[in-house]
Amino acid sequence: LLLSSKKLPPGPVTVPIISSFLWLRKSISELEPIIRKLQSQYGPIITLRIGSRPAIFISNRSLAHQALIQNGAVFADRPPALATNRILSSNQHNISSASYGPTWRLLRRNLNAEILHPSRVKAYGGARRWVLDILSGRLSESQSKSEGVRVMEHFQYAMFCLLVLMCFGDKLDEKQINQIEQVQRRLLLGLGRFNILNFWPRFTKLVLKKRWAEFIGLRKDQESVLLPLIRARKEAKLSKGDDFVMAYVDTLWDLQLPDEDKRSLTEDEIITLCSEFLNAGTDTTSTALQWIMANIVKYPTIQERLFEEIKGVVEETAEEVKEEDLQKMPYLKAVILEGLRRHPPAHFVLPHSVTHDFVLDGHVVPKNGTVNFMVADMGWDPQVWEDPMAFKPERFLNAGDQGFDLTGSREIKMMPFGVGRRICPGSALAVLHLEYFVANLVWKFEWRAVEGDDVDLSEKQEFTMVMKNPLKAHISPRVNK
Numbered sequence: 001l002l003l004s005s006k007k008l009p010p011g012p013v014t015v016p017i018i019s020s021f022l023w024l025r026k027s028i029s030e031l032e033p034i035i036r037k038l039q040s041q042y043g044p045i046i047t048l049r050i051g052s053r054p055a056i057f058i059s060n061r062s063l064a065h066q067a068l069i070q071n072g073a074v075f076a077d078r079p080p081a082l083a084t085n086r087i088l089s090s091n092q093h094n095i096s097s098a099s100y101g102p103t104w105r106l107l108r109r110n111l112n113a114e115i116l117h118p119s120r121v122k123a124y125g126g127a128r129r130w131v132l133d134i135l136s137g138r139l140s141e142s143q144s145k146s147e148g149v150r151v152m153e154h155f156q157y158a159m160f161c162l163l164v165l166m167c168f169g170d171k172l173d174e175k176q177i178n179q180i181e182q183v184q185r186r187l188l189l190g191l192g193r194f195n196i197l198n199f200w201p202r203f204t205k206l207v208l209k210k211r212w213a214e215f216i217g218l219r220k221d222q223e224s225v226l227l228p229l230i231r232a233r234k235e236a237k238l239s240k241g242d243d244f245v246m247a248y249v250d251t252l253w254d255l256q257l258p259d260e261d262k263r264s265l266t267e268d269e270i271i272t273l274c275s276e277f278l279n280a281g282t283d284t285t286s287t288a289l290q291w292i293m294a295n296i297v298k299y300p301t302i303q304e305r306l307f308e309e310i311k312g313v314v315e316e317t318a319e320e321v322k323e324e325d326l327q328k329m330p331y332l333k334a335v336i337l338e339g340l341r342r343h344p345p346a347h348f349v350l351p352h353s354v355t356h357d358f359v360l361d362g363h364v365v366p367k368n369g370t371v372n373f374m375v376a377d378m379g380w381d382p383q384v385w386e387d388p389m390a391f392k393p394e395r396f397l398n399a400g401d402q403g404f405d406l407t408g409s410r411e412i413k414m415m416p417f418g419v420g421r422r423i424c425p426g427s428a429l430a431v432l433h434l435e436y437f438v439a440n441l442v443w444k445f446e447w448r449a450v451e452g453d454d455v456d457l458s459e460k461q462e463f464t465m466v467m468k469n470p471l472k473a474h475i476s477p478r479v480n481k
């Protein structure tokens with residue numbers, strides 16, 4: 001009753017078909033500057049007509065809190081998948097795209113309890129050391145280059161190794177890891193190109209046959225790389241020895257879908273879940289690592305202070321910073337948090353939807369719409385952060401005994417991992433990876449800017465928000481610490 005007298009949040013009047021066609025060719029993040037401009041005109045909650053559903057965009061911290069925390073259960077749903085994502089998600093049988101219900105709960109709880117639980121995360125310490133050695137080796141090899149080392153591909157490979165080991169166990173070699181990385185990246189970077197297929201799929205299946213075939217081909221390639229690993233691991237699990245450490249794929253065989261007669265997952269669904277695990281944890285983390293190292297190169301005083309902090313905790317002769325030592329380094333933690341605030345890898349959380357029509361701030365948020373939250377804008381709010389575009393880790397040093405609260409449960413000050421029921425389940429793992437690698441990269445090497453290059457912090461949208469001019473740096477092993 002009350003609802004019928006209320007209207008959608010304001011927004012520009014559009015000519016439905018033509019404009020949604022134009023919108024759809026862009027990914028949501030490419031729309032960011034347009035949305036900012038519209039919000040300066042219409043306010044912090046607006047509606048755009050994209051495709052057949054109204055898309056609502058929220059940039060205000062307090063509205064996000066009202067939605068995702070105070071009315072968390074209502075705003076925890078996901079919209080129905082578009083045609084291409086229906087294929088990539090095995091019809092929404094993964095954590096990030098499942099609707100809010102028993103299947104989502106089962107899959108998310110499995111990941112949390114079996115893989116992201118602190119004791120299990122600890123068991124992967126050996127993998128992290130191994131990957132650190134690979135990364136250091138690669139950086140040392142390339143350091144003689146006079147134009148500096150382009151670090152991003154090494155960061156990407158390192159994060160990929162880590163997540164592949166957690167997903168498929170630790171018996172893979174470099175060639176196999178490379179193969180998986182390639183097939184995953186091709187799909188991820190292709191997503192923009194395939195977006196157009198979602199515009200009226202029955203029509204694009206006729207007129208964009210080649211592009212559809214290309215898309216289906218990529219999914220087939222993914223299957224041909226991942227399925228043998230999945231099957232091989234199933235056999236390994238049956239004959240497990242003493243040194244067996246559970247991998248993500250091992251946890252999936254015994255799950256029973258509560259909504260579907262307790263059937264087990266199909267191989268197609270297991271491919272999807274492994275792929276989600278790899279994608280969610282690699283690009284996001286390597287992007288954050290690059291942004292943080294870029295600021296460390298740009299501002300030598302930050303590097304010095306980090307180095308001094310590490311020196312005060314580990315022995316001078318220590319080859320590496322151990323995981324136990326990280327908790328004794330508040331400045332390191334502050335650098336990581338400031339990196340995630342100033343340069344969040346995802347400028348939007350994944351699209352949410354509501355479980356039923358809901359009135360927010362006097363506007364109707366309709367069930368058939370999508371709700372998008374603008375992460376970057378929240379962390380740059382001058383009402384919370386003094387001089388918000390400056391990189392100042394010190395702001396996080398007085399966060400109190402509990403440390404800074406990333407869950408936003410009382411108030412949202414930034415939300416690099418989202419907040420509420422759909423908050424990133426991997427946030428603690430991501431922060432551990434960032435702390436471990438940043439500390440060790442600064443402990444093992446001295447980082448310097450390339451002469452005449454003051455490290456350009458411009459952004460470019462890929463799968464995540466990356467550096468437009470990727471970081472290049474001189475990296476020299478520290479001999480006398």
Ligand code: HEM
Nearest residue numbers: 095096280281284285288346349350417418422424426430
């Ligand atoms: C710096 C690294 C990372 C960042 C910035 C990040 C950020 C995010 C964001 C913004 C969301 C969407 C939240 C929402 O829709 O409200 C998300 C969801 C998710 N992330 Fe992460 N993430 C990172 C690392 C990881 C890692 C390491 C994993 C797992 C190994 C992971 C697994 C997931 C999953 C499964 C979801 C879907 C959650 C759901 O829909 O219930 N992420 N992440």
